[in-house]
Amino acid sequence: MLVNKDRVHSSEEPLKQLLKTKxxxxxxxxxxxxxxxxxxxxxxxxxxxxxxxxxxxxxxxHRRT
Numbered sequence: 001m002l003v004n005k006d007r008v009h010s011s012e013e014p015l016k017q018l019l020k021t022k023x024x025x026x027x028x029x030x031x032x033x034x035x036x037x038x039x040x041x042x043x044x045x046x047x048x049x050x051x052x053x054x055x056x057x058x059x060x061x062h063r064r065t
Contacts, residue, residue: 018058024050 026043029035038046 023047 024047026038026040026047029043029047030038035043
């Protein structure tokens with residue numbers, strides 16, 4: 001099967017950038033409006049849920065390109 005090298009490279013680049021991104025922390029989350037009083041436990045749960053949502057979205061977009 002022939003693969004366009006430019007397309008393979010371009011689809012790998014966003015994944016590399018995503019993997020370099022620092023993980024959200026409860027302390028950083030509290031800097032956003034509306035989250036200043038969130039507990040560590042709730043913040044960790046929310047961060048985990050947001051990470052799962054981002055993975056789903058990334059995979060969906062990645063498959064369409």
